[in-house]
Amino acid sequence: xxLTLTIWRQKDPGAKGKFVRYPMDNVNPEMSMxxxxxxxxxxxxxxxxxxxxxxxxxxxxxxxxxxxxISGVAHGPLPATTVCxxxxxxxxxxxxxxxxxxxxxxxxxxxxxxVDRRAFDRIIQAGGYVSVSTGNAPDGNAIPVGKEEADxxxxxxxxxxxxxxxxxxxxxxxxxxxGAKIAHLGILPQGQPERDxxxxxxxxxxxxxxxxxxxNIGECTGVCPKEIPxxxxxxxxxxxxxxxxxxxxxxxxxxxxxxxxxxGKK
Amino acid sequence: MKLDAGIPSGPIEQAWDKARFxxxxxxxxxxxxxxxxxxGTGLAGGSAAATLGELGYNVRCFCFxxxxxxxxxxxxxxxxxxxxxxxxxxxxxxxxxxxTVKGGDFRARExxxxxxxxxxxxxxxxxxxxxxxxxxEYGGSLENRxxxxxxxxxxxxARGQTGQQLLLGAYQALERQVDAGQVTxxxxxxxLDLIVVDGKARGIVVRNLVTGKLSVHIADAVILATGGYGNxxxxxxxxxxxxxxxxxxxxxxxxxxxxxxxTQIHPTCIPVSGDYQSKLTLMSESLRNDGRIxxxxxxxxxxxxxxxxxxxRDYYLERRYPSFGNLVPRDVASRNAKAVCDEGRGxxxxxxxxxxxxxxAMQRLGEETIRERxxxxxDMYQRITDENxxxxxxxxxxxxxYTMGGLWVDYQLQSTIPGLFVLGEANFSDHGxxxxxxxxxxxxxxxxxxxxxxxxxxxxxxTKLGKVSETGAEAQAVxxxxxxxxxxxxxxxxxxxxxxxHRELGxxxxxxxxxxxxxxxxxxxxxxxRALREEFxxxxxxxxxxxxxxxxxxxxxxxxxxxxxxxxxxxxxxERNESCGGHFREEYQTPDGEAQRDDEHFSxxxxxxxxxxxxxxxxxxxxxxFHYVHPSQRSYK
Numbered sequence: 001x002x003l004t005l006t007i008w009r010q011k012d013p014g015a016k017g018k019f020v021r022y023p024m025d026n027v028n029p030e031m032s033m034x035x036x037x038x039x040x041x042x043x044x045x046x047x048x049x050x051x052x053x054x055x056x057x058x059x060x061x062x063x064x065x066x067x068x069x070i071s072g073v074a075h076g077p078l079p080a081t082t083v084c085x086x087x088x089x090x091x092x093x094x095x096x097x098x099x100x101x102x103x104x105x106x107x108x109x110x111x112x113x114x115v116d117r118r119a120f121d122r123i124i125q126a127g128g129y130v131s132v133s134t135g136n137a138p139d140g141n142a143i144p145v146g147k148e149e150a151d152x153x154x155x156x157x158x159x160x161x162x163x164x165x166x167x168x169x170x171x172x173x174x175x176x177x178x179g180a181k182i183a184h185l186g187i188l189p190q191g192q193p194e195r196d197x198x199x200x201x202x203x204x205x206x207x208x209x210x211x212x213x214x215x216n217i218g219e220c221t222g223v224c225p226k227e228i229p230x231x232x233x234x235x236x237x238x239x240x241x242x243x244x245x246x247x248x249x250x251x252x253x254x255x256x257x258x259x260x261x262x263x264g265k266k
Numbered sequence: 267m268k269l270d271a272g273i274p275s276g277p278i279e280q281a282w283d284k285a286r287f288x289x290x291x292x293x294x295x296x297x298x299x300x301x302x303x304x305x306g307t308g309l310a311g312g313s314a315a316a317t318l319g320e321l322g323y324n325v326r327c328f329c330f331x332x333x334x335x336x337x338x339x340x341x342x343x344x345x346x347x348x349x350x351x352x353x354x355x356x357x358x359x360x361x362x363x364x365x366t367v368k369g370g371d372f373r374a375r376e377x378x379x380x381x382x383x384x385x386x387x388x389x390x391x392x393x394x395x396x397x398x399x400x401x402x403e404y405g406g407s408l409e410n411r412x413x414x415x416x417x418x419x420x421x422x423x424a425r426g427q428t429g430q431q432l433l434l435g436a437y438q439a440l441e442r443q444v445d446a447g448q449v450t451x452x453x454x455x456x457x458l459d460l461i462v463v464d465g466k467a468r469g470i471v472v473r474n475l476v477t478g479k480l481s482v483h484i485a486d487a488v489i490l491a492t493g494g495y496g497n498x499x500x501x502x503x504x505x506x507x508x509x510x511x512x513x514x515x516x517x518x519x520x521x522x523x524x525x526x527x528x529t530q531i532h533p534t535c536i537p538v539s540g541d542y543q544s545k546l547t548l549m550s551e552s553l554r555n556d557g558r559i560x561x562x563x564x565x566x567x568x569x570x571x572x573x574x575x576x577x578x579r580d581y582y583l584e585r586r587y588p589s590f591g592n593l594v595p596r597d598v599a600s601r602n603a604k605a606v607c608d609e610g611r612g613x614x615x616x617x618x619x620x621x622x623x624x625x626x627a628m629q630r631l632g633e634e635t636i637r638e639r640x641x642x643x644x645d646m647y648q649r650i651t652d653e654n655x656x657x658x659x660x661x662x663x664x665x666x667x668y669t670m671g672g673l674w675v676d677y678q679l680q681s682t683i684p685g686l687f688v689l690g691e692a693n694f695s696d697h698g699x700x701x702x703x704x705x706x707x708x709x710x711x712x713x714x715x716x717x718x719x720x721x722x723x724x725x726x727x728x729t730k731l732g733k734v735s736e737t738g739a740e741a742q743a744v745x746x747x748x749x750x751x752x753x754x755x756x757x758x759x760x761x762x763x764x765x766x767x768h769r770e771l772g773x774x775x776x777x778x779x780x781x782x783x784x785x786x787x788x789x790x791x792x793x794x795x796r797a798l799r800e801e802f803x804x805x806x807x808x809x810x811x812x813x814x815x816x817x818x819x820x821x822x823x824x825x826x827x828x829x830x831x832x833x834x835x836x837x838x839x840x841e842r843n844e845s846c847g848g849h850f851r852e853e854y855q856t857p858d859g860e861a862q863r864d865d866e867h868f869s870x871x872x873x874x875x876x877x878x879x880x881x882x883x884x885x886x887x888x889x890x891x892f893h894y895v896h897p898s899q900r901s902y903k
Contacts, residue, residue, distance in 0.1 A: 008886040012814060022794055030539045038544055038765070045763045045818060050810050055332065057505040060546045061646065063336040063385050076648075085649050093718035110476060111815045118453065125445040129438035130397045133320040134715045136315075137388070141352065144406025145399075154399040154424060157431060160337055184355055190397040202276070263452050 001027045001093040006038060007052055013109045017093040019098070029089035033076065033222035034059060034066060036088055053112040059084040061225060064160030067167070068113045071098045074164035082162065082225045102167035106174070106210045108259060117163050119209040120177060122255045127198040128181040130190050143189055156181035156183040158226040165220035165228075171212030176220040178206045180228045186239050196243030200252055203240045208254035222260040267522070269873060273377040277524035278894055280382045283831045285677065286720055290727035297322035300726055303470055303485040305457045305512055307334030309429075309707055310690025311491030313435035313714030319417045319443030326483060327440070328472060330456045330507055330820075335437040338505040340709060342429025343643065345411060345421035346393075348386040351781045353410050357418040359383045363702040364895050366705060369415040369595050370670070370698020371847035372897040375871075375890065377677060380694045382705075385712040390422055390716060396435040400424050402842040411639075412555050413703040415595040415902075421704045426550055426642045432707055436714070436776040447482040455675070456689040456820065457512045460488065460519045460686065462734060463740045467516075469685035471741075471748045475820065478813035480752075482736045484746055487685045487722055490516060491714065494669035494691040496529065498835065499780070500772025503535060503548040503604065503665040510831050511866060513673050513692050522873035524674035524694035526831065527839035530701055530848045531781050532667030533599035536650055537619040540682050547650055549622070550643055551703040554592045556627035556636065557660070559599075560585050561620050565610040571621055571659050571880060582606055590902040596903060597700045597848045600664035604781050605859065607663075609636035614661045659698065664781060668706060670697040670848065671838075674873040674888070678721035679713060682875075683731065687722060689713035700848025733736055752812050755822045760805035760873070765819045767802050771795065771825070771832055779836050782850045788840040792833055799829040834874060834883060841885065844868045854900070865897050 009015030022040055027201070029213045031039070034056050034154030041051035057065040068083060070076035091097065099104045099113060107115040145153075145212040165176035182199050191198070214233055221230045274288070300323050304315040307329040315327040329337060349362040362383040367374055390408070394400065400422050401409040410419040445451040450801050454475040461469035461482070469484040470825070495510035496502040517523045552561045560579045565576065580776065582602055584591045594602075606612065613619045628636050633656060637644070644655045672694040673681050679695070681688050688709040692875040697705065734741065763801035778784075802825070810816040845854040845861035846868070854862040867894040871888040 028540050028542060031542050032544075035542050035544050039542055042763050045807060045809050046761075048807075048809065051818060053815055057331060057336055057507045058338060058341045060341050060547055062427065063331075063338070063505060065331060065653075075598075079644070079650060085646070087650065087652070089652065103595050112816065117332060121335070121441060121444075121451070121453075124335075124438060125441040128754060129442045130395065131381075132439075134317040134439075134719070135393035140350065140394040141407050142395060145402050146406050146789060147402045147404045151400040152400050153397075154431075157399050157434065158425075158427065160430075162332065169789060184399070185397050188397050191397060205793040206378060208701050224549065232650075241647045261454065261474060263450075263455070263474070 001088065003027050003088070003091060004094060004096040006056065006098045007112070009052070009112055010109065012111060016253065027088050029087065030089055032059070032081040033070070033086045050129065053114050055114050056084055058172040061085045062161040065136060065163045067099045067102065067164050069102070069167060074102070074168045075225055079229050080225055097145045102163050102222050104166045104172045107163060107166065116159070119174070119211070120161050122209065122257065123174065123178055123202055123205045124181065125255055127201040128185070129132060131194060133256060145188060149187055153187040156180045156187070156228060156232050159228050160226055162225065162256055164223045164225065168219040168223040169212065170213060170217060170219065173214045174206050174209070174211040175214035175233045175236060176224065176228055178202050179232035181234040182239055186235060191226065195239060197237065197250070199239035199243040199249065200247050203236065204252045205254050209257055267682065267725045267875060267886040269674065269886055269890060270448060270676065270677060271375060273375070274677070278377060278380045279775065282375050282384060282408060289556070289720055289724035294322055298324060299328065300324065302722065303483055304489045304491065305470065306337065306493060306692070307440065308337035308435070308491060308690060309433055309436055309710030310341035310714040311434065311489070312337065312440050313711050314491060314689055314718045315449050316439035316443050316564065317715055317719045318722070319446065319448030319535060322448070325443070325449040326452060326485065328452045328455045328457060330454065330475060332453050334440055334451060334453065335434060336538045337433060338508050339707065339712045342707055343548065344413065344552035345423035345428045346361070346389065347413065347420050347702040347704040348390045348392060348422060348708065349383055349420060350387055351708045352408060353419045355418045357420050359706035362420065363420065364418050366696070366702060367698070367895040368900060369700055370704040370867070371433045371700050371861065371900055372865070373846055373890065374696055374698030374699065374890060376892060376894055378619060381574070381717070382696050382709055382712050386708050386718045387713045388716060389708060392813060393432055393435050394677055398424060398435045411552055411900070412549055412593060414554060414593045414599070415702040426552070426640065429707060432711065441468045458515065458823070459744050460516045461741050461744045462519050462683060463734050466684045466731070468734045469741060471745050474872055476815050480745060480748055481739045484734050484736050486726055486731055487687060489687045489689060489718060490673070490692050491689040492692045494672065495565065495831055496666045496669050497667040498771065498832050499776050501538065501543060501544050501546050502769050502802040506545060508591065509827070511824050511827050513688070514684070514827040514831055516673060516681065516686060518643070518876050519683065520876070521686055522674040522684050522875050523671070523834065524871050524873040525671035525781065525838065525872065526835045527842060527849050528670035528699050528847065529666060530668040530670060531600040531664040533596055533603055533664050534662045535665035536647065537616060537661055537663040539613055547646065548667060549647060549660065551596070551663060553640060553643060555641070555800060557592065557624050557741070558626055559592050559620055560624055561606045561611040561613060569706060571613070571623070580611070589901045594902045595700055595702060600781060601666055603849060611655050619661040619663045621659035622662045624658070625654065630695060643821040668701055670694065671730060672700060674871065678724065679717055680725065680881065685725060687718060689718060699849055710732045719853055751823070752819070755808050755819060755826070756812055758803065758806050758808065760807045762805050763807055764818060764825050767798065768825045768828065769805060770798055772830055774798070775832050775835065779839050780850050783850045785840060786835045794827065795833045795836065802826065802829055837883070838872055838874065841872060842868055863897070869897070
């Protein structure tokens with residue numbers, strides 16, 4: 001099949017970006033969106049042009065590396081699918097696809113379709129864990145967890161941290177991502193001791209990163225490749241509200257967002 | 267070189283306790299004076315960095331991905347083994363040890379495997395405490411499933427995303443230490459060389475993948491947890507970024523590379539569909555719990571599977587191996603799939619595929635139960651192939667999945683370079699010639715959570731370390747050579763893309779050093795790899811520059827290393843005149859086609875040492891001794 005890929009090309013954050021059209025004559029319907037970009041990149045390299053930079057790694061929809069907008073939809077038209085698993089048979093012969101990076105103030109631009117999602121790591125640093133050092137654990141079966149509880153925790157824990165939720169949200173909110181971790185740990189008995197503090201700190205970090213607020217639009221869950229339910233945001237708000245009251249005497253500190261790639265300096 | 271694994275004397279059950287007691291300790295106040303480097307953030311590297319941070323060391327941790335959470339451990343699906351014996355079905359530490367040594371076809375080191383089995387129970391406890399949402403029974407206790415090569419149910423799992431959940435547990439523990447200031451994280455940073463000073467590993471040279479800047483990092487010890495080298499084959503189930511560069515460059519600095527030809531072919535992957543294909547997708551081995559593998563009895567039977575009557579189907583694993591059936595180990599399952607396809611009984615358009623059929627299990631358990639157990643795998647299969655596995659059998663074919671070989675390490679996980687420790691898939695130690703399913707996650711976490719925290723302390727407490735500076739002559743010399751390597755790649759005025767070289771290399775090793783190997787084929791492959799490498803350095807085209815994000819340049823460096831490693835794999839396979847585990851030499855098989863070991867001549871670890879460019883590598887042998895599990899012809903019949 002034939003397709004036209006119209007791709008955002010921008011060498012670095014300081015350069016001026018533009019859309020470039022690439023007609024593709026020989027697209028196999030069985031190939032994935034990323035394999036289609038591989039084919040394009042091979043031909044660009046052969047012509048001496050610089051290939052399109054895009055993020056990818058596992059190509060099984062689990063590492064969360066890949067992702068860009070396809071004609072305005074994060075990860076493209078197929079529900080519950082990352083671009084690495086989106087096969088071209090879902091597009092029509094002759095269609096034009098517009099590929100552009102996640103656009104969010106909190107995801108600084110890097111190159112072409114690549115952005116910087118370190119803000120997500122910092123949200124996890126702000127409490128997205130159970131503080132249990134190696135060696136402190138009781139026997140696995142000493143902490144019973146009901147099957148339904150475990151399943152609900154797993155539904156939230158399935159988040160791959162790709163950032164599609166932020167890109168899809170008109171407010172640029174990271175509530176689905178943050179809520180997913182707060183819900184995963186908040187549902188389980190292991191997460192109870194730090195539940196208040198976790199919610200307060202993670203929400204504070206989310207705001208410090210410049211992500212927008214949630215207004216219950218639901219675009220995030222619509223594009224989420226793991227179909228994280230909107231309910232996790234309600235849970236985040238619930239835990240935040242209780243936590244903010246109970247932790248009202250605690251000073252909440254946030255981590256300074258890093259904006260460049262020079263490492264090692266504080 | 268004489269290789270001493272340093273295995274503690276005395277009964278194997280007490281070896282690890284004894285070793286730990288004999289180790290020197292670093293007192294808490296001194297720990298913060300030590301700087302450590304961890305490269306890689308998968309299960310081994312992530313858990314090591316987190317645990318070393320908890321202990322109070324200053325850790326710098328590096329990964330090439332944009333976040334430590336993306337390491338390829340995340341893609342492990344089926345589960346993690348542990349000798350908990352919760353199902354009360356006869357499991358024990360000794361049995362897990364026994365199964366692993368036997369599963370590895372008697373080419374692993376007994377003491378290491380025993381320690382792994384011991385640690386397995388602590389791993390589950392640790393992960394549960396971190397909040398890993400393992401599958402549960404209604405009563406709240408942990409649920410288990412079965413995996414290949416075992417007759418007990420000892421595999422813990424979190425749907426089909428066990429690797430993801432375990433990795434997120436380690437990642438969260440790591441981020442906690444980043445927040446605490448114990449670990450400094452360097453994402454998008456690729457290690458390009460090792461700095462050895464006075465014979466000890468003292469640092470690394472790293473390329474910042476966004477700015478292209480090279481930098482020197484000095485430490486008291488370097489820990490590599492950079493995964494396996496399955497991407498030598500181009501098409502594999504590894505992530506596209508998985509590479510051998512860190513361990514290969516350490517090899518060129520003096521670390522021995524052990525058993526490079528021991529690679530694992532996973533029997534259940536989605537078959538190749540076209541030449542644009544960039545990677546292969548695994549379907550978890552857990553599917554073999556309920557799926558039945560078959561091909562038509564007739565050659566070239568092109569009828570759709572549901573029109574082939576029961577009597578005309580050959581459930582070849584159940585027929586040949588009645589006691590293990592569809593749950594034979596991976597090497598056996600893969601070889602049998604190849605054999606039936608070679609006979610012309612393969613299915614699908616290419617004839618390179620066999621059926622994995624759930625219809626019987628669905629009749630027995632109901633579609634809902636199957637959906638609950640494997641739903642996400644079935645969805646993934648359908649997304650890729652556009653076929654509904656609830657209605658038609660899956661088509662599967664073997665693919666490269668894991669590499670048992672890796673840098674040689676002793677019982678302390680230290681390589682032949684003092685101060686260089688190697689964990690997880692990057693080392694060679696625990697799986698022999700074949701890894702059993704659900705054991706990779708176990709080894710990564712055992713090494714990272716429960717072994718390295720002790721052994722690195724022992725090294726630091728018992729070693730006198732001189733002062734090394736980032737601007738010193740040794741470090742700067744390594745930096746300069748890395749700089750020259752990068753510039754050399756960009757300066758080649760070639761015409762062929764990096765990927766085209768990689769594909770060609772992959773085909774050579776898959777054909778001649780893949781599921782079955784012969785001496786003439788291996789010799790021929792060595793010649794062709796050398797010629798290809800020659801051409802690479804004349805004719806590769808690496809676009810872009812060195813001072814920004816340049817994915818072509820990253821790939822070119824990795825493929826240059828694969829072109830050398832591929833040759834070493836073939837040399838190792840040629841030298842090992844026997845069949846064992848995943849290494850199947852056609853010349854050495856039993857009358858009924860099973861792998862024929864030669865314990866008299868090959869019961870050793872083959873460890874190769876670098877002797878300079880153009881020189882043949884030097885082979886050292888570590889003899890393997892079996893005091894507990896006596897080598898026998900592996901039988902799963």
